Every structure is written in C-alpha cells, then in structure tokens.
Amino acid sequence: GENVEQHPSTLSVQEGDSAVIKCTYSDSASNYFPWYKQELGKRPQLIIDIRSNVGEKKDQRIAVTLNKTAKHFSLHITETQPEDSAVYFCAAYGGATNKLIFGTGTLLAVQP
C-alpha cells in the first residue's frame, strides 16, 4: 500500500523567511496530493492541494510542487508569519484505492 514520508519533523524559521516541507510517496498510481494545517488543539484543515497532471500550484504565500518521476512533492511558504506556526501534514491519495494516507507531520515554528 501507499507510504508517505515527510521531512523535517520540526522546522524553526524567523518571521519573513521561507519554509519548505518535503514529502515522498511510494505508490506511482497516486494522483492527488493535499496539504493540511493543524493548529494547536484544532482539527486539520486543507490549505492547498495538487493533482498529478499539474507540476506546481500557488495560492498567495503558499505553493506546492510535484515531481511525479521522483515521487516527491513539497510545500513552500514564503514570507512566513507567526500565524503560520502549526503542524503541517502532507498526504497522498492512491489511484487504485480510496485511501488518503498522511505523512507524519512537520511542526513549523515561526519566531517573531
């Protein structure tokens, strides 16, 4: 089945810097890759997603890139702000199954 690895597990940046979180997946049939943000004590919420027929997608300060050949995708946050501090999860949706498999999460801390 699908396996998703996520790095780093923790990331600390200064306000205004960029942050990059990387994920790899194992199932070449996976075709949908969302990113979720979970603030402390809250439920995860979708912040951006990308499908396998697209290489990059941007939404204001957030962007996601996908390399299907290497089976990895990344989340890029520019001009980080303290409110970006949270746990971020990547996930992969397998084409042959209906399972959305998550990575282990990255705790992002933005220092003011």
Place this chain on the structure above:
Amino acid sequence: NAGVTQTPKFQVLKTGQSMTLQCAQDMNHEYMSWYRQDPGMGLRLIHYSVGAGITDQGEVPNGYNVSRSTTEDFPLRLLSAAPSQTSVYFCASSYSSGQGRKLFFGSGTQLSVL
C-alpha cells in the same frame, strides 16, 4: 450547517471495556473515514466508507469495527479497549469517492484507556 460532528469529545475507558465513537455529517458526503492521531505518527487511517453499506480497512484496523447503515452516520466501535488505543480520533468526510477531494474533519475525540 453543523458539518462533521463527533461525540464524545473526551472519554476515559478501562482496559477491556467497549465503546462507540459517534460521527455524523449533514453535508450528504459519500465518503467517510476515521483516523487516529498519535505524537510523531501523524494521522493514520483506521477504516473508511465510500457509501452506505460499504466499508473497508485502512492502515490500522485491528481492534476497531465500523458500519455505515446511513449516509450521515459512521460510528467507530472499540471492541475491547487496550492502552495502545489511547489516542485522538478524528472522523472526516468528503463529497465523493472519486479522484481526490477535500476532507472535512470533525473536532476530534480524545480517548484514554487505563
């Protein structure tokens, strides 16, 4: 519009007890799923359903049962609770079981098994 509603929010069980975590959604979503969240292990899929009457196993199904008798409800049953099942449980739903879609999460149930 309530979205995805989970009950209870907190629960303490003794080893060997059974209980049911309730999940209901009012968005007419076909797809529903249960995840558990443990420190350092992310969100792990327990069971999921692509429609009423259809359920399937996720990554960590052992010790849990589910049923989907209606579109709205997807309860998760712990048959004989064990300390290893201490976790935060999230129910999530989405519009269809087709090619990828946004998951709406409930607020979670924090379960402790002593």
